[in-house]
Amino acid sequence: MKGYQSWLVTATCLFSSATASPSLSKRTALDDCLSSKKVPVYTAGSKDYAQAVKPFNLRLPFKPAAAALPTTVQHVQDAVACGVANNILVTAKSGGHSYGAHGLGGEDGHLMVDMRRFNTVTADAAAHTAVVGSGGRLGNIALALYDQGKQALSHGTCPGVGVGGLTLHGGYGLSSRLHGLTLDNLLEANVVLANSSVITASATQNPDLFWALRGAGAAFGIVTSFKFKTYTAPENNIVFQYNLQPSTTDQLATMLNTLQNFTMYGHPSELNMRFFVPNQLTGVYYGNRSSFDTLMNPLLKQLNITSTSSGQVSVKSWLNTLTANSNGALKQPDVYDYHENFYAKSLMPEYLSPAAMTALADYYFTTARRITGHSWYLLIDMHGGSGSAISSVSANATSYAHRKTTFKMQFNDRIYPDTATYTPQMMSFLNGWVKAIEDASPGVQFGMYINYADTNLTKTEAHSHYWGAHYDRLVSVKGVWDPKRVFEGPQLVGS
Ligand SMILES: Cc1cc2nc3c(=O)[nH]c(=O)nc-3n(C[C@H](O)[C@H](O)[C@H](O)COP(=O)(O)OP(=O)(O)OC[C@H]3O[C@@H](n4cnc5c(N)ncnc54)[C@H](O)[C@@H]3O)c2cc1C
Ligand SMILES: *[C@@H]1O[C@H](CO)[C@@H](O)[C@H](O)[C@H]1NC(C)=O
Ligand SMILES: *[C@@H]1O[C@H](CO)[C@@H](O)[C@H](O)[C@H]1NC(C)=O
Ligand SMILES: *[C@@H]1O[C@H](CO)[C@@H](O)[C@H](O)[C@H]1NC(C)=O
Ligand SMILES: *[C@@H]1O[C@H](CO)[C@@H](O)[C@H](O)[C@H]1NC(C)=O
Ligand SMILES: *[C@@H]1O[C@H](CO)[C@@H](O)[C@H](O)[C@H]1NC(C)=O
Ligand SMILES: *[C@@H]1O[C@H](CO)[C@@H](O)[C@H](O)[C@H]1NC(C)=O
DSSP states (O other): OBOOOSTTOOTTTOOOOSOOOOOHHHHHHHHHHHHHTTOOBOOTTSHHHHHHTOOSBTTOOOOOSEEEOOOSHHHHHHHHHHHHHTTOOEEEESSOOOTTOGGGTSSSSOEEEEOTTOOOEEEETTTTEEEEETTOBHHHHHHHHHHTTSEEOOOOSOTTSBHHHHHHHOOOOTTHHHHOOGGGGEEEEEEEOTTSOEEEEESSSSHHHHHHHHHHGGGTOEEEEEEEEOEEOOSSEEEEEEEOOOOSHHHHHHHHHHHHHIIIIIOOTTEEEEEEETTEEEEEESSOHHHHHHHHHHHHHHTTOOSGGGEEEEEEOHHHHHHHTTTSOSOOOSSOOOOBOEEEEEEBOSOOOHHHHHHHHHHHHHTGGGOOSEEEEEEEEEOOSTTOTTTTSOTTSSSOOOTTOSEEEEEEEEESSTTSOOOGGGGHHHHHHHHHHHHTSTTOOOBOOGGGOOTTSOHHHHHHHHHGGGHHHHHHHHHHHOTTOOSOOTTSTTO
């Protein structure tokens, strides 16, 4: 097994729809339209084109009909108009980190609108707000915010992820229990609509669109900039990691049970924690050492962590706290060229029964532990419970459908080399793990997180697992803002 063995190894950071492929004449007409409106494009066949359409997930090398590189809002408006005029679906790409390559359209034949030039960050430290271009990457945004009055934003851990996809579908990271998801900190978005109009969505302007953007944004328009609420970066943070040693199914199930109960009832907002099954418990605490020890000691005892040698605890500044969890520099190059070849799934349970935890643990000991030649992980983020800012937002306030989720679970299976083929048969490893948990949970339908897009789901499965009870309302909001279905994708709302 090549899983998670050493401290803070976060490999997460190292790191059918409407139209078939449009015909050559349609592509030519699209190119002509973009050229007549002077929208910058990547020239097909060029080195820059190859780089721009290379997905983070190499398993899914979709081919766009054309790739635009707008530098102004007018270019975005014109690009959308050219797509519409030629009956070609339009897709925004920010950081390109979608697990399903949704930034390329999630299938062949879309007009990809690469938002990378929309990457400015302007903070107002006194007001605790910042305007952020939709094409920036998290590491660069964190550095720019910190530079401008030591500001910070609650966001994901990996510095290469784009703020566009992250914000529009969730945005969970190591400040989320205290400050919420990235989408909970969104105050306004500027959006180019399907008819090329530009509008602002906020709590007071176009609130139905604002609701839909916060959980299902890709299907509603192209966001050019976000206005976020920020906070002053905390400087003395406890960064920790403990090594758990379950040696049987029962021990692992007991540990999961302990962690779930702690997440539901004992986990304060100042603590953010994740468990890489079966060994690593890592996280950040925003407080002092004595309160940390008072909080953690009883939990560690329940988890059988009794020796100080099974943990590492240190105090870090804000930027070092981010770096400790990104396992690499925050600064991201203009030409981002790190990729992986993988398949992933998620589960967002409100509660896992003892039987479900036993099934999870049993699959680890009987199957996952024996997998060779792959590098897999199962990451459980302690997302919800009574102390989480995410759960304190009411279920219908945004279209994000997982407010009651306790454990946020990501199953990820990567193969080497990058050029190898991840076959459909290989999907059965993670599918089997999720199925074992589902089979042990009769009558329960678990949510799933579109930011961990699972390409094995049918449209209908994707819609109900990603958006649950919000789906019907999302479809009706889609009918208002994108009635001709310009922003489609294999798993998006309305597709
Ligand atoms: C290494 C890695 C680490 C990750 N870590 C975390 C994490 O810590 N927390 C977390 O919550 N998630 C995490 N994710 C998941 C991540 O949030 C999603 O993959 C996210 O959708 C990526 O956004 P992107 O802009 O980079 O991707 P893209 O592929 O560019 O876009 C994703 C989707 O958003 C749409 N979109 C992008 N920009 C816009 C825009 N401007 N307007 C309208 N639609 C847009 C795209 O069309 C596409 O449907 C991680 C992913 C990876 C690969
Ligand atoms: C803790 O250790 C004891 C003694 O070795 C063992 O009996 C028990 O199963 C362990 N519990 C867990 C959750 O690992
Ligand atoms: C569940 O958590 C509560 C609050 O932290 C704690 O008092 C209780 O002992 C826990 N129960 C179990 C079975 O771990
Ligand atoms: C630690 O933090 C707690 C809670 O904020 C506070 O009550 C306590 O005085 C602090 N202790 C020290 C030594 O700073
Ligand atoms: C939230 O929305 C769902 C689906 O539309 C509805 O059934 C439910 O009653 C709403 N809940 C609240 C508290 O408004
Ligand atoms: C889904 O996964 C199964 C293996 O569990 C595989 O046989 C099937 O082809 C996959 N389907 C898709 C659409 O990926
Ligand atoms: C563009 O679409 C929006 C939403 O459907 C609509 O309110 C607006 O009137 C449209 N603008 C134009 C110029 O048609």
